[in-house]
Amino acid sequence: MTVPALELKDLRKSFGKTEIIRGCSLAVKAGERIAVIGPNGAGKSTLFNLISGRFAPTSGEVLLNGQRIDGKKPFEINRLGLSRSFQITNIFPKLSVFENLRCGVLWSLGYRYTFLKFLADLDDANERAEQLMHMIKLDRKRDILAINLTYAEQRALEIGITIAGGAQVILLDEPTAGMSKSETKRFIELIKEVTIGKTLLTVEHDMGVVFGLADKIAVVVYGEILAYDQPEAVRANQRVQEAYLGSHVADAQANH
Numbered sequence: 001m002t003v004p005a006l007e008l009k010d011l012r013k014s015f016g017k018t019e020i021i022r023g024c025s026l027a028v029k030a031g032e033r034i035a036v037i038g039p040n041g042a043g044k045s046t047l048f049n050l051i052s053g054r055f056a057p058t059s060g061e062v063l064l065n066g067q068r069i070d071g072k073k074p075f076e077i078n079r080l081g082l083s084r085s086f087q088i089t090n091i092f093p094k095l096s097v098f099e100n101l102r103c104g105v106l107w108s109l110g111y112r113y114t115f116l117k118f119l120a121d122l123d124d125a126n127e128r129a130e131q132l133m134h135m136i137k138l139d140r141k142r143d144i145l146a147i148n149l150t151y152a153e154q155r156a157l158e159i160g161i162t163i164a165g166g167a168q169v170i171l172l173d174e175p176t177a178g179m180s181k182s183e184t185k186r187f188i189e190l191i192k193e194v195t196i197g198k199t200l201l202t203v204e205h206d207m208g209v210v211f212g213l214a215d216k217i218a219v220v221v222y223g224e225i226l227a228y229d230q231p232e233a234v235r236a237n238q239r240v241q242e243a244y245l246g247s248h249v250a251d252a253q254a255n256h
C-alpha cells in the first residue's frame, strides 16, 4: 500500500476548555486535490493551522509522507515539503514580481546553506524565479512592484511564492476570495496548472470553485469530518445536505 501524502489521525485541538477539532482523520493520496468545506467557525482554518504547524494539536497525529510532523515548527514542515498560503496576501508590496519570487526561492533554500553556497545558488534562484513567473503568467509584469498589481495578480504571485520551494503538498486558504466570477474561473485554471502532480488542499466557500477543482471534498462540521468523498457522492450525501450543503448546492446550481 502506498503511503498517503498527508494523513491526519484522530486529530484534536482545544482552546481552553473548548474542543474545536474533535477527532479528525483523513488520508490524502499523492496528487489528489482536496477541498475542505464547512460552515463558518467549523474549524477549517484551525485544521490548516494544525497541519502547517502554526498550532500543535492537543492530541492525534499529522503525517507527511508517513513522517510525523505534528509539533514541528512551520518552517521545518515547509522544508519537509508542505507549503501554505494564507487568506491574507503574504507578499512584499515594495518588491517587484521577480524579486518576490526570488525571495520565495531563496527562502526555501534556507539557513542550511552557507553564504558561499548561497551565492553559488543565485543563478539557479534567478532561473527558478523566471520559471515561476512564467507559470503564474506574470512575465509581462516582471519589474512591477507587487503593490501595483491587480488583486488577482497579487493572489497569483502569492501562489507563485507558495510553490517556489518545490513543495509537493500545497495548502491554499480561500485562494479565490474577493475575486470576480471571471477572475475566479481563470484562477482555478491557473491553480490546476501550477499544481499538476502535487497534492493540494484548499479551504473554500465558493461551491463553483469546489466542484471545479476538487477530486475529493472533506466536509468539516463542528470540528468533525462529516464526509470525505468524491464531489458527486458528497453532493448526494443526505447528512451533508442536512448539515450544510443543501442551500449552497442549490445556490451554485441556480448560478450555472
Ligand SMILES: Nc1ncnc2c1ncn2[C@@H]1O[C@H](COP(=O)(O)OP(=O)(O)OP(=O)(O)O)[C@@H](O)[C@H]1O
Pocket: 015, 020, 038, 039, 040, 041, 042, 043, 044, 045, 046, 047
Ligand atoms: N487561537 C484561537 N483561540 C481560541 N479560539 C479559537 C482560536 N482559533 C480559532 N478559534 C475558534 O475555533 C473555532 C473554529 O474557527 P476556524 O477559524 O478554524 O473556523 P473556520 O471553519 O475556518 O471558519 P471560517 O469559515 O469563518 O473561516 C471558532 O469558534 C473560533 O472562534
